[in-house]
Amino acid sequence: MRDPVLQVEDLSVSFTSGGVTTDVVRDLSMRLDGGRTLAVVGESGSGKTITGRAIMRLLPRGASARGRIVAAGREMLSADERELRRARGSDVAMVFQDSMSALSPYLDIGAHIAQAVRLHDPSVTRRAARARAVEMLDRVGIPEPADAVRRFPHEFSGGMRQRAVIAMALVNRPALLIADEPTTALDVTVQAQILALLRELQQEYGMAMLLISHDFGVVASAADDVLVLYAGRQAEYGSLRDIFEQPAHPYTTGLRAATPRLDARLDSGGKRTRLRAIPGAPTSLRDAGPGCAFAPRCGLADQVGERCVVEVPLPTVRPTNEDGGLHLAACHLDRLPALQEVAR
């Protein structure tokens, strides 16, 4: 078996402020092979972005990570500054959600891409780096790239900017791309274009992609495997097919029921179905008690009883439809009732 491009073992991230330490990510493990896409899904505050940042060691002040992260053969958590710098932007690259704030207002588009090139290979001349930038902008489908390199971020449309950000991330052909909500700030039609572009470039470069999203629609069209996060913990992990066909965690079914679908009419024999919200708000990480973090919002907790409140469920193996696939869920229920029953 090949070494995975990304391997995360028991990753925990905690924030310390005012003497209080809060775990925002706990005991997370994942592996991701080249050419494949792992989607990390969850609500706001579930720890998706922090997980992505932890992989690049780009955590904000006051945050610390424990566990083990191997990305493109580098131990990211124990690496020193020099090694980190070498890894960032060349082995592991990142696409940010908000392309406007991710680009410096003082540099033109070409300078951003040229910087990414020259930071990792100082022998490249400025002129050659700008030429690479033109090439790369052309590759991501920006019209008149020779002219576009001289433009500034504020002169681009949202979709063009996101293409430019992708060009910047991929110019050094990273083995792993972390795409943090890459399409969230975009129009639906542009979303589809950007996703298609990412998939196409992924095929071409054979890179692994960690796709962070809250949108099951995006996940369904781009992911091979799915990791569902709730309150910083793994709720469910499995192939896209398993997650959609036989979800084993009530949070996963809840998230799916809350995702709008264009074909909703057909589902219910011509009668319009309403979107179902997951009741309650995401559990506050600070006063997380013992037991399952999802229990207070879970419609099935009553069926299980006290166990949900006192015992943290550990990920256990669930049935899979995939050959050699791994399907894990952290729920005390062995088998979920069908979706309709959950709603009631």
Added chain:
Amino acid sequence: MIAYIARRMVTAVFMLLAIAFVTITLFFGASKDPARAMCGKPCPPETRAKVSAYMQTDQSVVWQYTEFVKGLFVGRTYGEGARQVHCHAPCFGYSFPNRSDVTTLIAERLPVTLSLAFGAAVLCLVVGIGLGALSAIRKGGIVDRFSTGFAMFGLSVPTFLVGLLVVQVFGFMLNALPYSGFVSFSESPTDWAWHLIGPWMVLSFILAASYIRVARTQLLNELSADHLVAMTARGASTRQVNRHAVRGVMVPVVAMFALDVTALLGGSVIAERVFSLHGLGDLLLSGVNESDLSIVVGVTLFSAFLIIVGNLIVDLLMPLLDPRIRRA
């Protein structure tokens, strides 16, 4: 670009002419008669009328204004015969109490004001940006708390109070610094600086306060900006990222600095008074006290001109620093 500058300059000329008109009108709105001060004591009405005619202050405001504007281009002659004085173009007026044209007076006073402005500006930049940056880097630390308080104090105390305190403490109590006087730079650079340390301290203390605040907030904003995280994600070192963060701090600081320097060059009335320095601020004040129209108009126009030029420089510089404000 050149057309833009030319257009701005033409606007500036009209603006200055308007400022001159307002100043002259305001001056004559005051009930003091310039001739009264010149004719001495006792002052019989017929002497006063003669003096007034000689100084040409007996005419209407509109006539005064047109004469003033004419004088700017062709010069101006007061009186006739043996008592005739001529003021060469560009004539900003003639000061009878000083027996000199205003252009010469301004030129005489300029070195003092220049020295004062130069030192205060440098000191204020160093202290303001230095303390502001240190507070931002160690937010909540001792330096931050000290400089935030320092800035608050600097913004709220009046200049004359700081001036008098500096004179009292360093001049009299500690006997460490001279409390008045000016030595020209060409005479002795060390004495020049030595005499100016006090006023520099006062002016830069007042000015630095706003630089501390701007530099601190701006750097804090920059340091947490997504585009710097993205830069780190591209593989840039902390030093490279910090150097880029400076760019964002520069924009507002340069704008503020250019305007502050022009204001300083126009003369600092209070600081000059407190330290008995005879610069432009002092000249203006004496002009007001002695009802000397020519000085008031001359110094006002000079300051206004500097401010207009300062604004033009900022407007030309900003697009270079921040591409977002580049004109299409």
